[in-house]
Amino acid sequence: MNQNSLVSISDISREEILHILDVAAYFERNPNHKLLDGKVVATLFFEPSTRTRLSFETAVNRLAGRVIGFSDAATTSSSKGETLKDTIKMVSNYVDLIIMRHYLEGAARYATEVTDTPIINAGDGAHQHPSQTMLDLYSIRKTQGTLKDQTITLVGDLKYGRTVHSLIMAMKYFNPTFRFVACNELQMPEVYKQFCRDNGIAFSEHTDFSSDVINSSDIIYMTRVQRERFTDIDEYERVKNIYTLNASMLQDAKENMRILHPLPRVNEIAQDVDDDPHAYYFDQARNGLYVRQALICRALGIDILK
Amino acid sequence: MNSGKTSLAVAALRNGTVIDQIPSASLFKAARILDIESATTAVTIGNNLPSKKLGSKGIIKVADTTYAEDTLNRIALIAPAAKVNVIRDYAVVEKRQVRLPDTIVGLVRCANPKCITNNEPMKTRFDVVDRNDVTLRCCYCGQDVKAADAIIE
Ligand SMILES: [Zn+2]
Numbered sequence: 379m380n381q382n383s384l385v386s387i388s389d390i391s392r393e394e395i396l397h398i399l400d401v402a403a404y405f406e407r408n409p410n411h412k413l414l415d416g417k418v419v420a421t422l423f424f425e426p427s428t429r430t431r432l433s434f435e436t437a438v439n440r441l442a443g444r445v446i447g448f449s450d451a452a453t454t455s456s457s458k459g460e461t462l463k464d465t466i467k468m469v470s471n472y473v474d475l476i477i478m479r480h481y482l483e484g485a486a487r488y489a490t491e492v493t494d495t496p497i498i499n500a501g502d503g504a505h506q507h508p509s510q511t512m513l514d515l516y517s518i519r520k521t522q523g524t525l526k527d528q529t530i531t532l533v534g535d536l537k538y539g540r541t542v543h544s545l546i547m548a549m550k551y552f553n554p555t556f557r558f559v560a561c562n563e564l565q566m567p568e569v570y571k572q573f574c575r576d577n578g579i580a581f582s583e584h585t586d587f588s589s590d591v592i593n594s595s596d597i598i599y600m601t602r603v604q605r606e607r608f609t610d611i612d613e614y615e616r617v618k619n620i621y622t623l624n625a626s627m628l629q630d631a632k633e634n635m636r637i638l639h640p641l642p643r644v645n646e647i648a649q650d651v652d653d654d655p656h657a658y659y660f661d662q663a664r665n666g667l668y669v670r671q672a673l674i675c676r677a678l679g680i681d682i683l684k
Numbered sequence: 685m686n687s688g689k690t691s692l693a694v695a696a697l698r699n700g701t702v703i704d705q706i707p708s709a710s711l712f713k714a715a716r717i718l719d720i721e722s723a724t725t726a727v728t729i730g731n732n733l734p735s736k737k738l739g740s741k742g743i744i745k746v747a748d749t750t751y752a753e754d755t756l757n758r759i760a761l762i763a764p765a766a767k768v769n770v771i772r773d774y775a776v777v778e779k780r781q782v783r784l785p786d787t788i789v790g791l792v793r794c795a796n797p798k799c800i801t802n803n804e805p806m807k808t809r810f811d812v813v814d815r816n817d818v819t820l821r822c823c824y825c826g827q828d829v830k831a832a833d834a835i836i837e
Pocket residue numbers: 484794795796799800801822823824825826827
């Protein structure tokens with residue numbers, strides 16, 4: 379077990395979150411450093427995710443480290459029945475850091491228990507994806523100037539969307555107000571509403587994606603509504619367009635309001651929003667690079683701001 | 685057995701351990717937690733005995749055996765009111781209540797089929813997150829399970 383491993387956003391404190399964001403901001407201004415000179419990083423993607431892998435591998439490259447790994451479990455020994463433990467122990471012999479994505483929930487936590495090499499969780503099933511949460515926080519702070527006192531509207535699949543769940547957990551330090559906008563089938567689970575109550579976080583629930591909600595938001599966080607999440611296909615057909623954002627809905631939005639989306643989108647944000655000044659999702663994805671540079675440094679015990 | 689004499693329904697024990705006040709429905713789960721199947725000394729199990737507290741209770745008596753506190757405390761998962769009596773020469777020399785531990789390792793199976801614990805040769809681990817409603821949370825995938833619904837491995 380390496381103390382610098384990052385499995386879940388709840389592993390890190392408020393101070394640490396803010397420090398990581400400061401380091402990320404530094405990397406945004408100065409992206410290229412030889413901090414990882416001579417270091418080897420493994421990216422083990424037991425489940426393919428090109429977007430996340432490229433972002434992490436670019437981060438390593440910009441820090442002058444080297445990358446080994448695989449992008450699909452089908453090409454690895456795990457497809458021959460090797461346990462995760464054995465794969466992690468084998469790779470630990472070669473590298474300074476393991477960045478892993480796995481289709482099973484809890485895989486990253488278990489990996490930290492079988493090795494002293496630091497692990498960064500790049501997504502474990504529907505469970506945790508802390509670098510996504512950190513880049514969401516980075517995007518909120520960058521566009522609003524602060525993480526404090528934001529009114530954040532979460533839209534779409536609030537039932538299964540792990541990014542929105544992690545965002546709620548991470549925002550607990552910063553006095554947010556949440557609006558949960560979803561159809562009946564995809565409402566925010568009770569466990570996260572209870573989390574809000576326990577932490578004094580204000581929230582309200584809406585089935586209507588109304589102009590009132592839009593116009594009073596600082597952040598609108600859109601998520602994908604996927605057909606396969608519905609038990610009732612008629613319900614999907616009814617709601618699939620209700621939670622689609624288009625440019626005409628943004629006429630009276632606050633000037634500082636920004637639209638986030640973990641990407642890839644399907645049709646929940648219309649193409650005409652892309653040119654609207656409120657659109658931020660492509661910049662948000664770019665911020666992922668700086669945040670991942672910061673997380674890699676943290677995992678290796680490197681603090682560039684010291 | 686004489687149904688009129690419930691106090692004698694289960695044979696008296698000279699030396700060993702008695703676990704009493706087990707809800708009838710949980711008796712066999714308790715027996716599994718204690719690994720009664722592997723016991724080599726005399727074991728007496730009674731069930732559906734009248735109980736003022738539980739209505740109906742089960743009881744397990746194991747001769748010439750003492751259990752580690754950790755083992756007995758695991759019974760609290762399915763029998764929170766269970767009482768343990770340690771017997772020596774027919775006398776109770778120690779009496780105590782089981783206490784649910786904060787963490788339960790390698791006993792309960794996670795109900796999430798996509799949990800790593802169901803796909804690797806490893807022990808499960810749960811944190812007790814609610815003692816009143818006895819709710820456990822998987823330390824790996826984060827899924828909650830009520831003790832009443834827990835599958836004992
Ligand atoms: Zn689990």
